Amino acid sequence: MLVQTIAWITSLFFMILVVAVFAVVAWKSRERKDYAPIKKKWYKARTFYGAALIALMLVLTIYTLRELPYNQPVYGAGNEPTVVDVQAVQFGWNISENEFKVGEPVEFHVTSKDVNHGFGIYDEEMNMIAQTQAMPDYTNKVFITFDEPGTYEILCLEYCGLAHHLMTADITVTE
Amino acid sequence: METVKSRNNLVVSYLTVGGVIIIAMMVFGVLMLLTQGGVIDLAPAAFYQFLTIHGTGMVGAAALAAAGVMAYFLSQYVQLSQKVMRVNLALFLTGVVMVIIGVFSFKYASAWTFLYPLPQLSANAWGTIGALLYLFGMLILGAGFLLFYLDSGRAIMKKYGSLAKGLGWDVIAGKKSEDDAPPKAVIASTMVTIVNVTALTAGSAVLIMNVINVINPAFTVDPLLAKNLTYAFGHIFANSIIYMAVIAVYEILPRYANRPWKANRVFLIAWTMSTVFTLLIYTHHLLMDSVMPTWTLILGQALSYANGLPVLVVTAYGALMVVYKSGIKWDMASSLLYLSMFGWVVGVVPAIVDATIVVNHVMHNTKWVPGHFHMYMALGACTMFFGFMYYLAKEDSDIKENAMNRIAFVAFALAIVSLSGSFLVSGALSTPRRWATHIPEWMGPAVFGAVAGVFAMLAVTVFVIHFIRYINKRRHNVHLEKTSHDEKPA
Amino acid sequence: MGKPMFGALLFGLLVIPPVRHLMESVMIVHMLVQIPLLILAGFLMAGFFRKSFQRFWFVWNENGVPGMLLVVIIVLYWLIPRTIDASLENWSMEWFKFISLPFLAGIPLGDSWGKIGTLTKSIIMFNLIPMLGLMAWLYIDAPVRVCNNYLEAEQKMLGWGFLMITAGCIIYMLQYAFTDRSDAVSE
Incomplete structure (x- = not known):
């Protein structure tokens, strides 16, 4: 499942929960009860809540921090990654290599000649699958292995000037 | 002689200026969404100018209005300088005029983040004058706010001894009893003073660096340092708006519900946590800069999660307890304030999701981001001071709330939920933010958002008109009022 | 021996040619020791001049703001690398440095500091912090030698010196704001 889908469902679930809580409290506000017992009961509930x-946040933090996109994967012997130099310029991409094989580990070393840009990789359905910032003077890395053949698109993801939305490029992945 | 009316004059001015600018900025927002939706055909240059003015204007106007709320309640406990508030307003208007001239007359369009070296390297889209007008405009605006917070800091220290005592650290440490804790308005104001003085200091440094680079490109800045300073400034300053505006909820909601809501130890700890986290979590804007030390990014995620705790466990929970089975009287003020707490909490959810590094990897700089911040900025922060505007109008005049206002309330709530929802859908579809054009697959949510934006704008216009009508009906027997104003909330 | 005597002595010491040359031979000492000491000398002497010209100070510097403005202008002037260069190459500039810093910055500072309120003081501090930070950046990161008389390495060292002072100011402000001063705060 796409990360976006998981993020969307998780957000939707908790947002609906928030709506429900606020709706119930608003509905119940029409009653008038003494505050002292309410306070006692709900302060106690707050400790558990x-x-x-x-606990939930801790679990989620640890779970989501196990594998970070910053870490270079461990490559097996004879499976050296293809290093691709990417330089962003206003308003285009200089990519040293743009044809890859399915299953071939690729490292994009991304930098910029002028201002900040964003290097976003989109699949054929226009879902983003990875990104990093393209910065002058610095090189950020994207580690990726394409699973599906097809034409992938690079989109600029950091506002960089008036032709920001025209800053795209294609890469091809074959079987 | 200082009267309630003269004291409130400035607060009223802050809110009016803020409200009017917000309506104007909503127009630009709608136009941008219509362009992205393919309904109108705006030149990219114009689109990015609108983008720049929308971001700058919204943050500035909301900060000004929220500062008005903070000043109104804080000055019931400490002596703020009227002169400083006047100077801040004057500098704000000067800065705004400079920014407007820079953007519209000199085509400056760096977005409100002015990320170095974009102000100087625009690919010939704008020149030195436009960049300098914008950067100096921001500096002047920032100088006004810095003055305001230095004065609030001075006033708090004069009354309570130190900023540590303003945050109630002596109560946390057990040296003083909970009954002697500072009022909630003071605690929140102290927090905002601390974070915003820091933000504005960082901001002025990076603005001047950009100015020097624009004037003489031979002087360069480390782009990563500039990025850190820019986001430290931008994140903290934008974030502080809700911490100022929430004072309205703390002060007004308990009066309506006729229940006490006093600061206790848990409350104080929550606000100290907010102070520290707000200063540190700006690194969640740099999660896609893998050259940053990894620990700062992990901290960015962990503290962003933790920053949800004070609002989820203390502020929102407290507001819900105050309202629950209270028989509260629902009018425009109380409804808007309750809605604002909802807006804040519901916006926290997608914000926390996006602060997760693995999610950010595919959602950073998509429309998911405006999705969550339109929730806690428009439905949260702005709704707080709209609520305050209705409260003030009721308190200070005999103006009636007609049916139009109630319709506007419902329209506003639905419209902002729809607008934010459409942004979130766009984000889930990987639609990049800050793009002048969209491919057909991305257009639907943009058009939907634009329509929602129109309704939101009409609703806010109703709110602001109500407030402006109140200004003409303000009471003159203000000396009698003073006593009731100075009473602490029951 | 009173403060003004100390100030005069300090000033006398700084003027002695070998001391002067020694201090000016190292950029960081020139900028961050000699110049502040010259201001300090004037600051210490302020008491004497305040007594002697009471009316003058009352008329021209009643609330301390004109005095502080003069201080800021003089200090800003001596932060410009070119003026430092000129003081080494040009006798009249060197003279001006030794007159302006104690008498146009130090003495007005001594007269004004007690008169200005907490708010003005904090405005000055919070302008000083980013300004010193910027000086640090300028000297560490400058693409060229900004002074003809000093090497780039010295320039970098000065930059780090500015950064230390910036950090010092921040720590000072933190302890100021977080320790009790209910009695000391004024308008």
């Missing part, structure tokens, strides 16, 4: 929330 707070603890549960912290």
Whole structure:
């Protein structure tokens, strides 16, 4: 499943939960009860709620931090990555190599000649699959192995001037 | 002689200026969405000028209005300088005029993030004058706000002894009892003073660096240092808006519900956490800069999660408790303030999701980002001071809230939810943000968002007109009012 | 022996040619020791001049703001690399440095500092912090030698010196704001 889909479903779930809580409290606001017992009960509930929330966040933090896109994958012997130099310029991409094979590990070493740009890789359905910033004086890396053949598109993802939206390029992945 | 009316004059001016600018900026927002949706055909140069003015104007105007809320409540506890507030307003207007001239007369369009070296390297789209007008405009605007926060810091220290005591650290440490904790308006103001003085100092440094680079390109800046300073400034300053505006919720909601909401130890700890986290989490804007030390980015994710805790466990939870089975009277003020808490909390969800590095890897700089910040900025922060505007109008005049206002409330809530939702859908579809044109697959949500934006704009116009009508009806027997204003919330 | 005497002595010491040459031979000492000491000398002497010209100070510097403005202008002037260069090459500039820093910056500072309020002081501090940080950046990162009389390595060292002072100012402001001063804060 796409990361975007997971993010969307997770967000939707919790946002609906928030809507429900606010709706219920608004609905219940029409009753008038003494505050002291409410306070006592719900302060107690808060201890559990707070603890549960912290636990949930901790689990999610640890789970999502196991594998970071910054880390170079461990390559097996004889499976050296193809290093591709990418230089962003206003308003285009200089890519040293743009044809790859499925299963071939690729490292994009991304920099910029002028201003900040963003190097975003889109698949054929126009879903973003990876990105990094293209900065002058610095080189950011994207580690990727394409699983599907097809034409992938590079889009600029950091506002860089008036032709920002025209800054695209194609790469081809074959079987 | 200082009267309630003269004291409130400035607050009213802040809110009016803020409100009017926000309506104007919504027009630009709608035009951008219509362009992206393919409905109108705007030249890319114009689109990016609108982008620049929309971002700058919204953050500036919302900050000004929120500062008005903060000043209104803070000055019930400490002595703020009227002169400083006047100077801040004057500098704000000067800065705004310079930014407008720079953008529209000199075609400056770096987006409000003015990421070095874009102000200087525009590929000949704009020249030195435009860049300098914008950068100096921002500097002047920033100088005004810096003055405002230095004065609030001075006033808090004069009354409470130190900023540490303004945050109630002596209560946290157990040296003082919870009953002697500073009022919530003071705690929040102290937090905002600390983070914004820091933000504005970083901001002025990076603005001047850009100015020097624009004048003499031989002087270069480390682009990563500039990026850090820019986001430290931008993130903190934009974030502080909601921490100023939320004072309205703290002060007004308990009065309506007729229930006490006092600062206790947990509350104080939450605000100290917010202070620290707000200063540190700007690195979540740099998650896609793998040249940053990895620990700063991991910290960026972890602290962004943790920064949700104070609002989720303390502020929003407290507001819900105050309202729950309280028989609260719902009018425009209380409804908007309740809605604003909803907006903040619901916006936290996609924000936290996006602060996750593996998610950010495919969602950074997509429209997911405006999706979540339109929730807690428009539905959260702005709604707080719209609520305050209705409260002030009711408190200070005999103006009636007609049915039009209630319709506007419903329209506003639905419109902003739809607008933010459309942005989130776009983000899930990988639509990049800040693009003048969209491919057909991305156009649908943009058009939907534009329509929602029109309704939101009409609704806000109703809010602001109500407020302007109140200005003409303000009471004159203000001396009698003073006592009721100075009463602490029950 | 009072403060003004100390100030005069310090000034006398700084003027002695061998001391002067020694200090000016190293960029960081020139900028971050000699210049601040000249201001300090004037600051210490301020008491004497305040007593002697009471009316003058009252008329021209009642609230301390004109005095502080003069201080800021003089200090800004001596932060420009070109003026430092000129003071080494040109006798009249050297004279002007030794007159302007103690008498047009130090003494007005001594007269004004007690008169200005907390707000003005903090405005000055929070302008100083980014300005010193910028000086640090300028000297560390400058693409060229900004002074003809000093090497680039010295220039970099000066930059780091500015950065240390910036850090010092930030730490000072932090302890100022977070320790109790209910009595000291004024308008």
